Amino acid sequence: MPAVKLSFGEVLSESFGFFFNNLAAFFHLVTIPWILSLVVRVVFDLLASDSLIMVLVEKVVDLVPTVMFLVGWMRFVLLGAGRVGTLPGLAWSGRESAFLIQLIKIAGVTFLLLAGFTLTAGMIDPTALGQPLDPELARREAMAAPLGTGFFVSALLALRVSFSLVAPAIDMRFTPRQAWAASRGNAWTIIGILFVIFFAGGIATLVGSLVPLSLIQSLTNANTAAAIIAWTVAFLISYGNVALVATAQAVIFRRLTGWREGMPPGSPD
16 A cells, blocks of 8 residues: 555645636746747747647747746745745756756657657648548558557656656655655556646647637638737646646645655655
């Protein structure tokens, strides 16, 4: 039996409650990363919006503001507003570097498999649904199937240990291997909690971007303006989803490791 048994409902309730009770702090911390992500999107759209490789490069570049926000938000969740440090988006420090290294250890393989799957299978075209299957497309999808399976498995493993991302944000050492051991008996609960948040956030982001896009296009036919407004809304909702995930990871980390403020740097007891 695990030393601590996580409650699916309690972790979700605490995470959502904390986020919605601290919306003012969220907007304060997210403003600069949100603007930076929007600028990255606009720049890459102007460069080559139809290139799969450029889409993947854009996601890598967008990690910079995302990581800066995550570090600040996790510190806010566990240490409070007075310990956030530099406003996210203004500077990159060794703390952000340590966080990025930890992220690569956890999800690097997952990202590579996703990139391989995307480049092999290509983008899904909704307009092609119901049409006769293109033999070349069928061949590419068959080649990409093992990559898709590997991505799914690696994503589950990454979700299980992703709460260890909290450690570098608060200047502690806690490896994915330690997170794996600490999560025994709670693996599916952790995966389920994070999946629910990701899934709900994905739907909210999709709806939040399509509604203003459709509305503005129908009223003005200004496609560029509609796209920028849609991206602006989508990035804000996406950052809200990221904050919820990070909050849940912080809650899980605190409960499974028994962390408390004032612990010396190093591995949690």
